[in-house]
Amino acid sequence: MPPLLADIVVGAVQTYLLAGVAFALAFAARGVSRIDPMAEGAALAFRLLIVPGAALCWPLLLFRWAAGSMAPPVESNAHRRAARRPR
Amino acid sequence: MSHRYRAVGWNPQKLAYDRTIALAVTSGLGIAAAGTAVLNPAATLETILLRSTALTALVLLHAVLSIGPLCRLDRRLLPLLYNRRHLGVTMFLVAAAHGVLAIVQFHAGGDAHPLVSLLTTSRDWSSAERFPFQIAGALALGVLVVMAATSHDFWLRTLTAPVWKTLHMGVYVAYAAIVVHVAFGALQSEAPPAAAWLLGVGIVWLATLHTLAAHREARNDRSVPAGVSWVDAGPAAAIPDGRARIVCAAGERIAVFRYGTQVSAVSNVCQHQNGPLGEGKIVGGCIVCPWHGFEYRPDTGASPPPFTEAVPTFRTRIVDGRVFVDPRPLSPGTWIEPARLEP
Numbered sequence: 569m570p571p572l573l574a575d576i577v578v579g580a581v582q583t584y585l586l587a588g589v590a591f592a593l594a595f596a597a598r599g600v601s602r603i604d605p606m607a608e609g610a611a612l613a614f615r616l617l618i619v620p621g622a623a624l625c626w627p628l629l630l631f632r633w634a635a636g637s638m639a640p641p642v643e644s645n646a647h648r649r650a651a652r653r654p655r
Numbered sequence: 656m657s658h659r660y661r662a663v664g665w666n667p668q669k670l671a672y673d674r675t676i677a678l679a680v681t682s683g684l685g686i687a688a689a690g691t692a693v694l695n696p697a698a699t700l701e702t703i704l705l706r707s708t709a710l711t712a713l714v715l716l717h718a719v720l721s722i723g724p725l726c727r728l729d730r731r732l733l734p735l736l737y738n739r740r741h742l743g744v745t746m747f748l749v750a751a752a753h754g755v756l757a758i759v760q761f762h763a764g765g766d767a768h769p770l771v772s773l774l775t776t777s778r779d780w781s782s783a784e785r786f787p788f789q790i791a792g793a794l795a796l797g798v799l800v801v802m803a804a805t806s807h808d809f810w811l812r813t814l815t816a817p818v819w820k821t822l823h824m825g826v827y828v829a830y831a832a833i834v835v836h837v838a839f840g841a842l843q844s845e846a847p848p849a850a851a852w853l854l855g856v857g858i859v860w861l862a863t864l865h866t867l868a869a870h871r872e873a874r875n876d877r878s879v880p881a882g883v884s885w886v887d888a889g890p891a892a893a894i895p896d897g898r899a900r901i902v903c904a905a906g907e908r909i910a911v912f913r914y915g916t917q918v919s920a921v922s923n924v925c926q927h928q929n930g931p932l933g934e935g936k937i938v939g940g941c942i943v944c945p946w947h948g949f950e951y952r953p954d955t956g957a958s959p960p961p962f963t964e965a966v967p968t969f970r971t972r973i974v975d976g977r978v979f980v981d982p983r984p985l986s987p988g989t990w991i992e993p994a995r996l997e998p
Contacts, residue, residue: 646906
């Protein structure tokens with residue numbers, strides 16, 4: 569990889585992850601309970617465990633937190649989609 | 656199964672599983688280090704650590720990738736699947752140790768940022784002797800980071816099981832990158848290519864297992880043509896008490912359970928990790944998923960309170976001792992009166 573491109577890639581990844589870690593700490597402390605009721609009252613160990621993932625997936629979590637989502641979405645599969653169709 | 660997240664839901668099975676992992680990893684590291692030192696007496700401590708972590712991570716990755724197809728081929732091996740995520744995270748930690756050691760050893764001494772140094776080591780992608788195999792290793796480690804960081808059940812619920820499973824299929828991308836990393840790394844090394852030989856055996860092993868498992872799954876997945884109003888699931892008496900027969904309709908598998916004189920049908924897909932409910936059994940009035948023990952009532956498809964998971968249900972009827980299933984799924988958690996066998 570050319571050095572200039574490598575500098576840009578490494579810089580972009582570092583910036584993304586630094587922003588992610590800052591968000592993840594706030595999310596683990598407060599946000600996680602807002603978007604998922606199963607996290608209400610969860611222990612510190614659980615909150616610390618989700619920090620790395622939150623630092624990676626922070627745009628998705630930020631969107632859900634900002635949108636006021638109260639619970640995770642329910643999965644979609646062939647049976648669930650068919651069950652939603654009018655009979 | 657819990658209605659509040661915990662860091663780890665410890666139980667005796669998980670503790671035993673993790674003790675076994677710890678013993679296997681410790682032994683693997685020790686054997687690989689001793690083997691490296693014996694085969695290559697001039698090896699430095701750094702080289703021994705690099706090779707022992709690489710070999711141990713490689714073996715662990717093959718174990719992780721073998722568990723799925725092995726369990727599809729033989730249900731007695733299902734306990735291996737129960738805590739596979741801890742095995743995967745352990746494999747990642749050993750691989751990460753290898754990656755950090757390699758970056759410190761080969762890229763931390765210069766003026767450039769170590770990661771920039773890693774990415775610019777070589778630009779000769781057409782030469783086996785100068786191929787930048789370390790970039791392939793970094794790619795694999797990047798995929799494994801994402802998988803390890805999103806391994807908790809919180810991520811399963813947040814992303815939903817189908818998305819989570821798709822993300823975690825990235826392990827095959829990591830495996831392909833590791834094949835490139837090890838193959839070209841061995842070509843450029845003066846040491847005996849033990850890892851390359853091991854990898855060759857591993858590729859054949861995994862390809863064979865996955866082919867056999869896929870063949871078995873395909874044989875059982877003859878889907879009912881669209882438009883059929885009732886699907887014949889065979890004689891009710893042929894379904895063992897508390898167990899299910901699986902039929903394929905409406906684009907997915909349906910688990911048809913018999914419990915005593917009653918028959919109910921639910922979607923075969925567990926909401927937790929999409930485990931095969933029809934391979935589980937009814938215990939205490941609930942279907943228990945064979946993968947992680949999530950429970951659903953057979954007549955409603957809903958988990959008992961305070962749990963909130965639910966799967967679609969299907970109407971059933973029995974005609975001349977044979978079970979028939981309406982292939983049109985009902986909303987998850989919908990109560991359906993069980994069909995009853997004549998006494």
